[in-house]
Amino acid sequence: MAALFGIWMFKVIFLGLIDPSQASVRPRVSFARGSSERVLGIYSSSTLKNTSTLLLSTDEDTLFVGARDALFSLDVSQSDSITLKDELKWTPSSDQTKTCRVASKLDCGNFISILQFFNSTHLYACGTNAYKPQAIIIPASSLNANIDKKDAKNCCPFSSTQRNTAIIVDGELYTATNVGFFGDKNVISRCHSRGTHNNLELETVPKLLQEPVFISSTHVASEGKILLFFTENGDLSGDYFGNSFTVSRVAQVCTDDNGGTLTLQRRWTSFAKAQLVCQQGEDLQFNKLQDIVKLSPSDSDSPDKTLFYGVFTSQRSVSSGLSAVCAFSLTDIKAAFSGNYKTFDLRGNHWSPQPNTDGKLGKCGLFNDTDSVLNRVKKSFLTENVVHPMDKTLLLSSAEEQYTRLAVHRAQAVDGQTYTILYLLTESGFLHKVVLLAEGPHIIEEIQIFKQPQIAKNILLSKSKSVLFIGSSEGVFRVPLSNCSAYPNCAECVLARDPFCAWDTETRACTAVSETKSTLRQDVERGNVTEQCIEFRNTAAVLFKTAHLNEIVVLPCQSKSKLAKMTWRFSNNSLVPQFPYLQWTDGSLVFPVSLETTNTYRCVSEELGFQQTIATFSVNLPVVPRSRMSPSHQQPEHIDFTTIELDESEPINEEKINDRSEEKQASTYHDAGKDTLCISQKSYYSEMVAVCIFFVIFCFCILAFFVVLWRNGKRCNKILPQEQPQKGTESDKICQTEL
Incomplete structure (x- = not known):
């Protein structure tokens, strides 16, 4: 019981540390899968399975898709269709598949884990190939022509279940992945080096990488660096989380690095890593990076204004539904790498400060430096300073959704103001579109992408097409940025x-x-x-409903906006009380009909101070016909609703409503040229009275019959023995008959 209470208190404290205004952020509108208001494009085929990588051509008219055992090129130049241009089937050999299955591996296909442009005309693709990675270089214009196979050792992952990241710069592949049949070797390497460059890997030293999960990588041309983002196990022994606390990292390697001459031969001399912290103030942090993307500044701005937007979650089960978005600046990342470092002391099993007095640590071009400098670089690779988010605040946090992937975009509004828009995929299969405002985040809409919840491996933004491409097990989705x-x-x-x-x-x-x-x-x-909306006139259709006394009436009212506050009001604009009325969660109003509840009701939504009438109902009792009805019209047809258009800019006038109602319904019944108004349901009162009278008479007859039998039986039983009638006599026959 104490343990459960402790977990509950931890949840309360954790949730309480989140800014309430952020934790309550909800999507304004929601579109279900297949909604006609939010149409999605999709390409699927029997051979397109387990989409793992997406790549757009330079003109963004062609989408290259890496999947299981196949590589596709899709024509996405048209806004209303996705068509197949070319397909390369790429399966492992039967012997390799057999070896893989003997080892009890479940993903023995060829999952394309790396797909990049090798140059302006060719693609570089690397597949797991049933745990024997294989790389190819093929023309982008024809996937089946001139296939050039490349060595994939220490360049590509063996398993499809382990995340990896890769980027090609000037024909050289920079990759971070887990290699080996059991995935027990972690590498950050440069493959297919050109000219005088050497292929490089990491030196094997303690604490360099601790069970990393590689997330993303990007080229920062202005710095001549490759930035890599990943998570790994941290060293927080004194922390209440224990020794297995996950930390998020940003690491760097320089593109001009060529390894040392004696020390760090064919090893990185520029590798360094810093901690990414997604937290607000001293609050508990979101420590597990899920995805991160780069947003480049405009051409007129400095490259230092480059931003990185990341999605973070918490590793603890009690808070697994929590996620947040943080933004980091390139300026802060550069500051961390140019500051002081830490050196791991093997004897004391702890980190000790390593001042960066000469500025050598974290600097590019050290491969020609002295061995003493390189030895210091070899041991001092962790920065002392952590990288905090911009303004040390969370851009968005959610206590309900766990975000897994994101894309980011800038859009200019009518007034010239530029806004940042996030597209966040949830673990439940929805896409959230979020605009970052001065007052905080606003979720414009959510769109259901997948039929079944799943984690998409990739999401790709096309600025020229104004669409998102999302790869999944169901196919490739095309989502317009707006509708x-x-x-x-x-x-x-x-x-x-x-x-x-x-x-x-x-x-x-x-x-x-x-x-x-x-x-x-x-x-x-x-x-x-x-x-x-100066000229906007809010018009609503008034629905007339007739109902009998004590009948339960349900007045429906639904607003598209989940942020609107729904209230019911009378015609005089006063609020409908809580009794005898009941407002359901969907906005409907429920109440029994009485003389007091026959009234006009307006469902009003209020959002950002603006009120608009969603629906108006006038509930009335049946009225007496104005003219005498012929026998054939004694039971008129029931009229449930009558609709009248009213201008909501004017107050509702009961007499006006009744007059218009009578005008619309006066021609419903006719008798000898005379109009008759009746908006009543058929009454069964006379039938019920007749049935009740018949039932009473029937019961009275049955009761009387049994009373007569009882009295006669009692009279016969009172006859004395000597007075008993002899058998066969008239008296005996009478008693037997009565009994």
Whole structure:
């Protein structure tokens, strides 16, 4: 019991450390799979299984897809279709597959784990090949022509279950992966080096890599470096988490590195690593990196303004549903690598400070330096300073969703303001579109991508096509970055606060922001409908419902926005009380009909200070016909609803509603040219009375019959023995008959 209480308290404390305004962030609207308002494109085939890698051509008209036992090139130049251009079947040999299965491996196919452009015309692909990695170089224009096989030793992963990262710069492959039949060797290497460059690997020293999981890598041309992102086991023995606490890292290697002459021969002389910390203040951190992407600055800005957006989760089971997004600047990463370092003391089994007084540690071009410097570099590879997120705050945190992959994009709004938009894939199979505002994150929408929850291995953004490509076991999905037509009026368009969408007062439609026009209305920061939708007139259809006394009435009301507060009001705008009314979670109002509850009800949604009527109902009792009805019209057909269009800019007038209702229903029944109004259900009152009377009479007759039998039986039993009638006499026959 104490343990359970402790876990509960830990959850309370952990959740309490998250900014409440961030923890409560929810998607504004949600689109289910197959929704006509959010149409997704998909390419699938019987040979496209287990999509593992995606790569876009330079013109972004062709999408290359690495899958199991096959490599595809897809035509994505058209906005409404994805078609197959070419396919390369690439399967392991039967002998290799047999060897793999004998070793009890489950992924004995050829899973393409690396797919990069080798140069401007050719692709480099590497597959697991049933635990015997194989690499090929093929023309991008024809996947089946001139296949050149390459040695993949220490360059490609053996297993499809282990994450890896790779990037090609100037024809040289920089890769970080686990190799070996059992995946027990961790490598960060340079393969296929050109000219005077040597293929390089890491030196095997304690604490260099501790069970790493490689996440991503990127080339920073301005620094001449490759940055690698991964997680590994940390050394926090004094921490309450214990010895197996996961830490997130950013590491560097220099592209000009060629290894030392004597010390660190064919080994990296520029390798260094720093800790990435995704936390706010002194709060408990999100320590497990899931994905990270680079967002380059504009051409006019300094490369130091490059940002890295990462998704982090917590490794502990009690908080496995928590995730956060942090942004790191290249400036802060450079500062960490140029600062002081730590050296691991084998005798004391601890880290000791290593001042970087000469600035040699973490510097490129050390391969020509002295052995004493290289020996110090060999032992001092961990920075003393950690890399904190920008402004030391979380961009987004969620206590409900666990994010696994992300893409990031910048979009310019109508007013010229540039906004950062995140596309986050959840573990449950949804895509969240998030815009970062001054007041905090706003989830514009969520889209269900997968039928069944799964973790996609890749997500790729095409800026020119304004789409996302997502690879999965179901196929390759094409998701438009926005769908402005889903917002039917000015209010909904403005409340969406989507930088991609604005209301065009000329076409009277929510349209994509492609150019600056004076007719576009948008307010991303505040979503102020009153200022932007001056000509907007909120009209609603009034539904008339007739019901009998004590009948239970359900008035439906649903808002597309999950952020709107739904309330029910009477015609005088006063709030509907809690009794005898009940408001369901879906917004519906439920109550029994009485003389007091026959009224006009308005369902009102309020969002960002703007109120709009979603639905209006007028609930009435049956009325007496105005004119005499013929016998054939004694039981008129039941009319459940009558619809009347009213302008919501004017207050609801009960007399006006009743007058319009009578006008619309006056022609429903006719008798000899006279109009008759009846909006009543058929009454069964007279039938029920007749049945009840018949039942009472029937019961009375049965009771009387048994009373007569009882009285006669009692009279016969009172006859004395000497007065008993003889058998066969008239008296005996009477008693026998009565009994």
